[in-house]
Amino acid sequence: MIGEHRYAVQSVWTGDRGAGTSGYRDYDRSVRLTVAGKPALEASADRPFRGDEAKWNPEDMLLAALSECHLLSYLHACVTAGVVVTSYRDDARGTMVLDGRGGGSFTEVVLHPTVTVAAAEMVPAAIAAHTQAHEWCFIASSVAVPVRHEPVVTAG
Numbered sequence: 473m474i475g476e477h478r479y480a481v482q483s484v485w486t487g488d489r490g491a492g493t494s495g496y497r498d499y500d501r502s503v504r505l506t507v508a509g510k511p512a513l514e515a516s517a518d519r520p521f522r523g524d525e526a527k528w529n530p531e532d533m534l535l536a537a538l539s540e541c542h543l544l545s546y547l548h549a550c551v552t553a554g555v556v557v558t559s560y561r562d563d564a565r566g567t568m569v570l571d572g573r574g575g576g577s578f579t580e581v582v583l584h585p586t587v588t589v590a591a592a593e594m595v596p597a598a599i600a601a602h603t604q605a606h607e608w609c610f611i612a613s614s615v616a617v618p619v620r621h622e623p624v625v626t627a628g
Contacts, residue, residue, distance in 0.1 A: 482506045487516075502527070531568060535581060537611045538619055539564040542583050546605035553597045553604075556590035558628050566617075578617040585623045592627040599625050 487500030501517035502524060517523030518531055528536075539562045550557050562585040570576035589598045602623050606612055612619045 480507070497522070500524075531566065531578075534578070534615075535564050535566045538566075538581050538609070538615070539583055541609040541611040542602075542605050542619075542621065543585070545608040546585070546587075546601055549601035549604040549608065550589075550598060553601050555594045555598045555601060557587060557598070558590055559586075559588040561586045578615075581617055581619045583619065583621040583623075585621060587623060587625045588628040589625060590628065595625050595627055599623060 482505070484504045484506075485502070486504050487502040489499055491498045493499050501522055503515045505513040505515050514527050515533070516527040516529055518529040519525040523529055543560055543562060546560070547557060562583050564581065564583045566578050566581040568576055568578045585602070587598055589595060602621050606619065606621060609619075
């Protein structure tokens with residue numbers, strides 16, 4: 473599967489309250505994200521940045537992208553290792569630090585996958601598959617923030 477893949481998303485600001493960006497408190501941070509053929513995603517800034525906490529924000533989406541990419545890469549790694557996964561849940565956490573000048577960055581993302589495999593003898597290979605999954609994850613390979621994983625694997 474060598475080759476170039478292109479992706480497109482449209483971001484439309486929907487938060488004009490009638491005065492545009494005339495002042496920092498005068499506009500809503502609402503955004504509609506669309507990808508052709510998929511449901512729209514209503515997004516906003518995070519609450520500390522005057523956003524709507526009921527909507528997805530960029531920080532949520534970054535964490536979700538890292539978590540899902542690892543999950544999908546992990547399932548593939550398990551198939552190639554002969555490991556049968558019967559359940560997978562990740563409680564991912566990220567830490568972002570503001571720089572005091574209006575910017576900031578994530579300093580760490582930790583994935584906490586809880587995995588169940590079909591048999592006890594699969595557990596060591598299932599744990600090792602997380603390393604392969606991390607190497608294969610396109611999103612983790614694309615970000616500067618360290619992405620760690622602290623898996624728990626049990627036999628079901």
